[in-house]
Amino acid sequence: MTASQISSERIWQALSAVPDPEIPVVSITDMGMVRDVQVDGERVTVTFTPTFSGCPALHVIKGSIGEAVRGLGVQEVEVKSTLTPPWTTDWMNADARERLRQYGIAPPAPAGEQLITLEAEPTRCPRCGSLNVRMTASFGSTLCKRLYVCDSCKEPFEGFKSV
Numbered sequence: 001m002t003a004s005q006i007s008s009e010r011i012w013q014a015l016s017a018v019p020d021p022e023i024p025v026v027s028i029t030d031m032g033m034v035r036d037v038q039v040d041g042e043r044v045t046v047t048f049t050p051t052f053s054g055c056p057a058l059h060v061i062k063g064s065i066g067e068a069v070r071g072l073g074v075q076e077v078e079v080k081s082t083l084t085p086p087w088t089t090d091w092m093n094a095d096a097r098e099r100l101r102q103y104g105i106a107p108p109a110p111a112g113e114q115l116i117t118l119e120a121e122p123t124r125c126p127r128c129g130s131l132n133v134r135m136t137a138s139f140g141s142t143l144c145k146r147l148y149v150c151d152s153c154k155e156p157f158e159g160f161k162s163v
């Protein structure tokens with residue numbers, strides 16, 4: 001099998017099975033990280049935008065993308081990352097938001113809503129749904145998340161940083 005025999009749809013399909021290294025319940029395509037797939041003769045170029053430039057997982061994502069495409073039998077794979085335009089939480093699909101919530105991470109508020117209301121992002125406790133939450137640290141286990149505690153059920157939880 002050579003790259004020219006593989007459709008970009010097949011590549012997108014393979015990429016949709018690549019988990020986000022930070023949050024394994026969502027894939028990199030659910031997160032809207034994959035920006036472009038180019039098939040040029042025998043060469044496949046995948047362009048992606050990392051969710052947060054501070055995330056240490058950049059090289060992990062690059063490696064996983066390369067592996068997924070090579071798994072289709074493609075020999076030449078180039079994986080490029082781009083920060084322009086920067087990733088926004090609006091690129092996440094509805095599925096990803098729901099899975100984040102089930103995983104116990106408060107999904108980010110859509111950026112558009114914040115612009116209209118000019119309020120701090122409404123963060124809900126993923127366990128009881130209460131809005132009565134407090135941020136306890138700007139950074140959770142990674143730069144991408146924040147730590148909160150819910151004043152209703154007293155449970156700490158991680159929230160996804162809205163960007």
Ligand SMILES: [Zn+2]
Pocket residue numbers: 125126127128129130150151152153154155
């Ligand atoms: Zn709660």
